[in-house]
Amino acid sequence: MRDNQMARSEERGGIAIVGAGPVGAIAAMYLAPRFGPVTVLERRADPRRGGGRRGRSITVMLSTRGWRALSELGLDAAVRAICLPIHGRCAHLPDGRSHVSPYSRDWRPIWSVERARLHCLLLDAAEATPGVKILFEQRVREVDPDVPAVEVENGDGSTRMAYSRVLGCDGAHSVVRAALVTRGAQAVVRRLELAHQEIDVPGGWLDPSTMHYWPTGDALFAAFPLPSGNFAGSLFLRHEGPAPSYAVVESGQDLLEMFVSRFGKPAAAIPDLADQLSVKSIGTIMTVSCDRWVWRDKLALLGDACHAMAPFMGHGMNCGFEDVRTLVDRLDSTQNWAAALAAYEKIRIEDAHAISYLSYQHYHHMANPPAESIAHAEELRNRLIALFPDRFVPLYERCAFTEESYAAVLKDDRRLDSLVEDLLSRHGAELVSASNSRLRACVSAAGIASLGEC
Incomplete structure (x- = not known):
């Protein structure tokens, strides 16, 4: 560790969570009742006392994956009281037209909440959880994954503290991830x-x-x-x-x-x-991709520390909450940290890559008024979804209103894209306005296997 001679050393025990953002607070509330003392180390000042982070978006979105965690922690009613339901998105096109796309076919809403209000509510709830202690203005300078231990710098100097586990919820510039990189992880920031x-x-x-x-x-x-x-x-x-x-x-x-x-x-x-x-x-x-999220039974990354993504699907926080739930589910089922961390990493990495890809692509979908060929494909896609509602479900609806694997959703959506491309190449743009019976016949002629894969 840096400046070991000057750093005081303490044996704390328990679990250390680096980062007191929403994901860190949620993790503390899940873990303390199960495993005892949890110390949350946050380098910034307490946002409830004017120490909030600048430069972040004002609002964040909550959908089914996020609500599941809040419900399990008994916070759903309190959070919903500060949320606003949003039922769809309205595109205001350069030619003066506007078009509303619902988030789901039955107009179910996702929920918009002001980031600062949600963060403060979660911090209050975490501090009210027996066994949770949040320490602000504690800058983690270095992490030793093998002990594990953290070197923390504050107004009183530098202290090296050993814990039983260290969890990194410290965002795109994660110090915990940097420690994992020293053990061979490959990270792209x-x-x-x-x-x-x-x-x-x-x-x-x-x-x-x-x-x-x-x-x-x-x-x-x-x-x-x-x-x-x-x-x-x-x-x-x-x-x-x-x-x-x-x-x-x-x-x-x-x-x-x-x-x-x-x-x-x-x-x-x-x-x-x-x-x-x-x-x-x-x-x-900032975006983050990392091929390793855990180190033995000692250390794990969650949330933006391992998969910071573009904000355009509104799933960064929801995905982080799902990380915590997945890790806790593995711990509950195995009662073994090494096995649980390994299973958590295997389950979540592919899903994180998928939603990160979708989030970035969604910007280009939103930012660009559709060209004619793209508009034909989108219209045909929508007709297939309406004509075969049990077989085709809109991508955003599956991401926001189910807990299905993001990776599976992406694979199915690519298969639907292939089917649409095949139909347009065979029958041309006139198929977009064809009767339902003709469209059904064309889909059947494209091959039952193609339809089944979707």
């Missing part, structure tokens, strides 16, 4: 080409039951409803490259002109847009 600014949007001119977005191909503006009646807006541009990008539109005036030219209606509805664009920080989007 990437900054996406996209940057974003959070823009406050007044209510009263948009339907508050849907999320709204304005695609232009080279820029995207999205607005998420808030319980206050207002909206949390997000502007997405490239960091660099030709206009529009933050590297090109450097001055506030240039950025304002770009926004007005591409997003006229939102621009007209936001009275202080110029001021917000000039002072709001520009955030980056």
Whole structure:
């Protein structure tokens, strides 16, 4: 360990969770009743006392996977009281048309919640759980996976503390993951080409039951409803490259002109847009992929520490909560940490890769108004889903309203894409408007095996 001679050494025992974000708090609440003392180490100040993290999106989404964890912990009613149901997304296209896509075929909602309010609620609940202790302003500088032990730096100096287990819930720049890399793990941490600014949007001119977005191909503006009646807006541009990008539109005036030219209606509805664009920080989007999540029976990664993803499917937090549930389920069934950690890693890695891929691809789907060929494929896909509702389920619906494997959902969706491509190549775009009986016949002629695989 760094500066071992200067660091005090303590034997704490119990479980250490590095990171007191939502996933860390959920993990502490699951583990303490089962395994005794849990110490949560957080490098930032307590957000309930003005120490909240800047630069994060204002809202996060809760769907079935997230609600399962909250329900098991008895927090679902309290959380739902601060949430807002959102039933679909509305695309405001450049030609003036708008189109609403429901999140599910029966219009079930996902739930929008302000990140800061949810985080504070979870911290309160974690601290109220017997055996959980949260320590803020504790910077974990280094982790030894073999002991396991952590070196923590705070206002009193540096301390090396040994625990029975260490769990990394410390986000995209995880110190715990860095320790796993020293033991041979391969990790890829990437900054996406996209940057974003959070823009406050007044209510009263948009339907508050849907999320709204304005695609232009080279820029995207999205607005998420808030319980206050207002909206949390997000502007997405490239960091660099030709206009529009933050590297090109450097001055506030240039950025304002770009926004007005591409997003006229939102621009007209936001009275202080110029001021917000000039002072709001520009955030980056980091992604993480890691081929190893555990070390023996000593250490594991959860949430963004092992699979930080683009935010466009709204599943980062839900996936992190599902990580915790999966790990705890394995522990409950095996009563053996080494076996449980190995099973957890095997179960979750492929799913994490799948939802991370889907989340990034969803940005391109939302940001680009559909070309004619893409529009034909999307319309035919929707007709197949309507005509064979038991066989074809929309991808987003399966991700948001089931607990099916993300990897299985992605594989099935690719098979449906192949079927759509095959049908269009055989019969042309006119099949999109064909009668139901003809479409059924064409699907049958494409081969029962193809249909069965989907």
